[in-house]
Amino acid sequence: MNNLSHRQNHKQQPRVKTIALILLRILVAIAIALVIFPVLLLPSTTTVPPSIQILFAMAEIAWLVTISRFGFTVPIVLIEVAGFVAITLLAIFASQIFASTPPILDAKGQAIPNSIAVMEKVKLGGAEEWMTIRGKDSRNPVLLFLAVGPGGTQLVTARRALTRLEDRFVVVNWDQPGAGKSFDAIDRSKLTPDRYITDAHELVLNLRQRFGKEKVYVLGESWGSALGIMVVQRYPELFQAFIGTGQMVAFLENDRICYDFALRLAQERGDTKQVEKLKQQGPPPYYGKDVLWKSAAYLSETFDYMNKNPAIANSGFNTFQDLAGSEYGLYDKLNFVRGLLDTFGVVYPQLWDVDFRKQAKRLEVPVYFLIGRYDVNAPPKLTEEYFNLLTAPRKELIWFENSGHNPWMNETEKFVDTLA
Structure with a gap:
């Protein structure tokens, strides 16, 4: 047994x-x-x-x-x-x-006649780069959105926050070379501000022909606001107007203000480790492979300060939600991060000498600055100085009293209504 x-x-x-x-x-x-x-x-x-x-x-x-x-x-x-x-x-x-951009549907879930919602490649400067085109009526004016960066992608962020713009515009969101879906478009080590300008020019020519428009609008956010000024300054005949938000004016002075602000914050809260870190690296300009990390040392402080400011409506950003967007495949999700890691350090050092108060005193298109009152990442005082000396066919400085660096995210409804 x-x-x-x-x-x-x-x-x-x-x-x-x-x-x-x-x-x-x-x-x-x-x-x-x-x-x-x-x-x-x-x-x-x-x-x-x-x-x-x-x-x-x-x-x-x-x-x-x-x-x-x-x-x-x-x-x-x-x-x-x-x-x-x-x-x-x-x-x-x-x-x-x-990967695709969602269709634009009516209340019954049917495609709206004459609407357009596509994500596709466009050849710019001999390279294949990506863009989304979205609007409820393809006959509406064309608005080109220029994202944060250099190296940033906001295909999903802008679609979510600025959906109502699709009622009045054909909104084109371009993933610039070295960013997002266009991460591998060209050799990133050879990127220059001029390459962005010429690519944007070629893109606008493409959009004019495609939609039968003589001119387009351009909306630039942070780095995109600087790129927007560079483009309309060189090719004013192509644009109805320039709209800048989180406006960058003078890169070196801007970042030195941010550095001093971050250092003061760290000293006030007794963070000796952060104080030592900032003092050891010193104020900008920075060059070399660690430009991003040195910049992040003080920029993270400015964004954290704005996120905690009760006067600002909401931060608006949700990185995980953006990464989950249908526009990004898995490789794109990886490049969402790699774009900033690789591209920022190549392009940003080339911007230290940019100061529109000296280099773009006159623009031949209407100019609108939509500025957050509590922006500490792009100090409003620089935008005010630039606005006061700027000559343009029409100019307006519009304040968003409950916003920081990103009024289009902090006060979305007001931002969309202002543009529309």
């Missing part, structure tokens, strides 16, 4: 071991999926249809179950990893293919 029981237990042990091995590998599969390809388990955060995500998830688990019948030998583990990598690469490729 004891021998029979012993034989049964002996038979069960391999079976238990196999089941445990399978469960272990399934857990490993889930862990790897969460790290390498989290959107497989979170369908709401990706552009890939849920049915295809489920197929990839099932493929990963099926692969683990199949391979689990073999032991933990080096060749088997290598095969196991290779299978994971292959499935993950296919999933990444699928996420890029299915």
